[in-house]
Amino acid sequence: MTRRPPTTVTRVRLWRWKRNPLKRHCDVVEAWIVLVTWLLAVAAGVFTGQHAAHSMDETFSARRAEVHPVSAVLTDAAARTLPNESGYEDGRVWATVRWTTADGTVHTDRAKVVPGTPAGSSVTVWADRADHMVSPPADRSEALLQTVLAGVLVAQVAGTTVWAGGRLVRARLVRRRLAEWDEEWRRVEPEWRNLSGGRG
Template sequence: MAGTPPMTVTRVRLWRWRRNPLRRHSDVVEAWIVLVTWILAVLGGILAGQAAAGSMDAAFSARRAQVHAVSAVLTDGAARTPTAGSGYDDGRVWAPVRWTSGNGAVHTDRAKVFPGAPAGSTVTVWADGTGRLVSPPATPAEAMLQTVLAGVLVAQGAGTVVWVGGRLVRARLVRRRLTEWGEEWKRVGPEWRNLSGGRG
């Protein structure tokens, strides 16, 4: 009808927590599921993120403790240009180096140096406890960045898993409630139609 005002819908916040004659037991259960899901998602995500960050930080600290920087000498001049097609390229080239460990043992190996470095140049390389050359450990800034990223990603993943689990439980509860409503309507529907003048 032209003169009928539009129907407005008023949203009542937290209605599942308030006492009212339309609230069912399943509504209260659903409210608790939502609350517990959010609490577990946030707290679980934070705890998992902190655990991952702590693990990463411990791994970086252990790595730094296992290697040490040594001063080595180029035994031959380095190539002037990097080899093409060598995959990841940081602009350096491989060259033979020699160094003496703390116990006086002389070691030789190949290390990455800047192109064109002449023989006899001093370079810093990283070695482990056995005297084998290894890649340098992450700098404090790199370690911090990777630790933070790992913590954030794990926190987000853990929180999402808990949230999805809560949504699945809630969806199952909603399906059960709809089934109960259907069963109830089968009993009440015919009486309602008779009272409203409909055909039963």
């Protein structure tokens, strides 16, 4: 019966942190590079992700503060069918609406409403501080979703960037170590051949 070799993953992964007569200074440096890279990648991801999410949340909050809902009236009945146009459609049609501001100024503009809405119907539109019609702001759930997605995306990009930088540094260290091994082998090989009687 063949004995299977031990499969202790911890010893394989953490050998650079343990006492080992074959361990070199470059092995210790590589271990620290790996540790610092992961710590920096996590820290950069968390920090940039939170910052991006906070910025997005402030943007949505500022947008909501700059606009306000207005009760308007359709001046004409809305079309009953959607126009045959290519592109994105949200199931609504354009119609002319009218509203009066607090100072008595009458405004007219075009807004999207449900098809077939009769003239004189009351609809809610959004206006800025200058009483110009604008697109409605994102609602709370949509703003939260976009904020979370932005934070996750930025965190992933930042963490990956730091991790890739650490991999490049580690790759250079590995190439240097291999070059040192080649140099040592060129020095040791003649002696090894003499000791082994010229075999190999």
